[in-house]
Amino acid sequence: MAVTAAAYHGPGWRARPGRHxxxxxxxxxxxxxxVERDFDRLTDVALHCxxxxxxxxxxPDALxxxxxxxxxxxxxxxxxxAESYRALGITVHELPAPQPPGGNPYSGANAMFVRDLLWMTGAGAVIPRMASSVRAGEERQTLRLCAQLGIPVARTIGADGLFEGADAQWLRSDLVAVGLGTRxxxxxxxxxxxxxxxxxAQVLRLSVPNGVQHLLxxxxxxxxxxxxxxxxxMDPADVRRLRDLGFTVVDIPESDEVRTHLAFNFVTVAPRSILMPTGSRDTAALLARHGVECVARVPIPELAKGAGGIACATGILARTPQN
Structure with missing residues (x-):
């Protein structure tokens, strides 16, 4: 007997077109x-307290x-x-609160650093496997965010892999930099x-120096x-590789602004347009000589006590290329 039901791929069957x-x-x-390039216009972020x-x-040390x-x-x-982002027309989403901790009573105590908790791609989110036992389980908050917003999970890091989102950056749509270090x-x-x-895309592996948390x-x-x-x-060989790939690399000196006030911990909100923490005047002036505009400065005295800045706190969810 000929199969005619759509359920068995008969004439009424409709094949799914296109790609994911x-x-x-x-x-x-x-x-x-x-996200396909980390300099494109930022449209959506995730934050959390x-x-x-x-x-x-x-x-503090235990946390x-x-x-x-x-x-x-x-x-x-x-x-x-959050208000600084909204003033720039960027939509702010809230990372879900942690659920009961299970085997880790500290899970969620560092989830204000949302950048670590996912890496967005053109095909959805890559869910990390956090390097520290103190942060183990925060990945579940990311999964709930993806479920709430309808973000597909492109991959979950597993087996003996460790990966945190701040260790990957889209230099171009065909080139990703990944930092190897403790995280x-x-x-x-x-x-x-x-x-x-x-x-x-191809991957460029770079070394994360001792005493630095992430490639970011x-x-x-x-x-x-x-x-x-x-x-x-940085490893001088890594800097040469970046320049050999055609990038102009602005040298940011190890000033008090960078080491103490987290001036390097800024967020690119559009091509050559950045959001910076307060206390970053000299760094902003240096970048301005390369055509980079600081569109706003944000005070983060308490956030910095947690060992991170505004870039660490900003989960990058979407960027749109500007024509």
């Missing part, structure tokens, strides 16, 4: 949130903070950061490279051909 990336771009099935019970659940955090002061910093190991970098290659701490993308880097503490 098309589904994302068109919206409807998946949220049209994607952990509950007071977690911020005070242990001494991987630099000082005891005041929950109300941290909320103030995060609210100001991202070789196994994690291989899994990121597999995903990047599936999306048509030494390298920032400003435009298609312009990078900023703390070159004096």
């Amino acid at each position: 990336e098309d589904d994302i771009a068109h919206g409807g099935i998946w949220a049209p949130l994607r 952990p509950p007071a019970s977690l911020l005070t659940a242990g001494d 991987q903070h630099l000082e005891q955090l005041d929950p109300s002061a941290l909320r103030r910093d995060m609210d100001i950061l 991202t190991n070789d196994a994690g970098a291989r899994q990121v490279a597999q995903e990047a290659q599936q999306q048509g 701490g030494v390298l920032q993308v400003l435009d298609a051909d312009l990078l900023a880097a703390r070159t004096s503490i």
Whole structure:
């Protein structure tokens, strides 16, 4: 007997057209949130302030903070950061609060650093595997964010891989820089490279210097051909590789602004346009000589006590190329 039912691929069967990336771009099935270059116009971010019970659940070192955090002061910093983004026309989403901790009573105490908790691609989010046992389980907050917003999960880092989102940057749509150090190991970098290659991009492996948490701490993308880097503490061979690839690399000196006031911890909101923390005047002036505009400065005295700045706190969800 001939099969005619659509359920068995008869005449009424409708094959799904196109590619997964098309589904994302068109919206409807998946949220049209994607990142393919880290200098494109920023349109959507995720922010979070952990509950007071977690911020005070242990001494600073146990929580991987630099000082005891005041929950109300941290909320103030995060609210100001959120308003700064909204004033620039950027949509702010809230990372879901942590659920009961299970085996890790500190899980979520560092989730204000949302940049670490996902790496957005053209095909959806890469879910990390956090390097520290203190942050183990924060990945679940990212998964709930993806479920709430309709963001597909492109890959979840597994096996013996370690990877945090601040260790990957889209230099171009066909080139991803991945930092190897304490937070991202070789196994994690291989899994990121597999995903990047599936999306048509190659991976440039760079070393994260001792005493720096992530690649984001030494390298920032400003435009298609312009990078900023703390070159004096990077591997000179890595800096040469970037320049050999055609990038102009702005040397950012190891000033008090950079080391103490987190001036390098800025966010690119559009090509050659950045959001910076207060206390970054000289760094902003240096970047201005390369045509980079600081569109706003944000005070983050409490956030900095947690060992991160506004770039660490900003989960990058979507960027749109400007014509």
